[in-house]
Amino acid sequence: DGGITQSPKYLFRKEGQNVTLSCEQNLNHDAMYWYRQDPGQGLRLIYYSQIVNDFQKGDIAEGYSVSREKKESFPLTVTSAQKNPTAFYLCASSIWQGAKNIQYFGAGTRLSVL
Amino acid sequence: GIQVEQSPPDLILQEGANSTLRCNFSDSVNNLQWFHQNPWGQLINLFYIPSGTKQNGRLSATTVATERYSLLYISSSQTTDSGVYFCAVFSGGYNKLIFGAGTRLAVHP
Numbered sequence: 001d002g003g004i005t006q007s008p009k010y011l012f013r014k015e016g017q018n019v020t021l022s023c024e025q026n027l028n029h030d031a032m033y034w035y036r037q038d039p040g041q042g043l044r045l046i047y048y049s050q051i052v053n054d055f056q057k058g059d060i061a062e063g064y065s066v067s068r069e070k071k072e073s074f075p076l077t078v079t080s081a082q083k084n085p086t087a088f089y090l091c092a093s094s095i096w097q098g099a100k101n102i103q104y105f106g107a108g109t110r111l112s113v114l
Numbered sequence: 115g116i117q118v119e120q121s122p123p124d125l126i127l128q129e130g131a132n133s134t135l136r137c138n139f140s141d142s143v144n145n146l147q148w149f150h151q152n153p154w155g156q157l158i159n160l161f162y163i164p165s166g167t168k169q170n171g172r173l174s175a176t177t178v179a180t181e182r183y184s185l186l187y188i189s190s191s192q193t194t195d196s197g198v199y200f201c202a203v204f205s206g207g208y209n210k211l212i213f214g215a216g217t218r219l220a221v222h223p
Contacts, residue, residue, distance in 0.1 A: 042213040105157040
């Protein structure tokens with residue numbers, strides 16, 4: 001099946017711990033994105049990557065880090081510096097065609113703090 | 115930055131009813147998408163509609179770019195239409211999709 005796979009579905013973080021959320025796509029898309037969604041809110045962009053080995057900060061990058069070593073993979077690390085990490089995290093990918101940027105989403109990871 | 119406002123914030127319908135959701139944006143855009151987020155959190159693409167009108171089954175969308183708004187029509191609503199509907203615009207100047215806060219729809223049998 002073609003698509004975007006996020007894992008795990010649920011994740012718990014202890015104080016002071018770094019955790020990594022996985023995002024893999026087999027759509028051969030150039031661009032990948034990470035969004036954060038708080039309850040009852042819209043999506044806010046954390047990081048995005050247009051090509052391998054390159055990524056850009058979004059609106060709320062503080063306390064997060066990413067890497068893009070392979071086209072298919074864009075993992076997100078929530079570091080201990082992120083003081084309020086409890087949220088729903090969504091990964092997306094798209095073909096980078098400038099304005100015609102149609103994004104497709106994974107099923108999400110729910111992160112909670114223990 | 116560009117602002118995206120959706121209305122109404124909440125909507126409750128009886129099964130079979132029709133509805134119109136609105137998305138206003140504050141600047142010219144060259145990409146507008148509608149998404150449906152189901153109760154499990156999955157976002158599904160409904161329409162890519164920078165201008166004009168498109169239809170897909172019971173759903174249709176119209177964007178009037180010159181007047182900076184888009185409308186999503188849902189006809190003969192079903193309980194499976196429940197969830198949150200998001201409008202998102204792509205502004206080349208910001209190089210990213212900007213999401214509205216969503217319209218929460220509940221369809222009761």
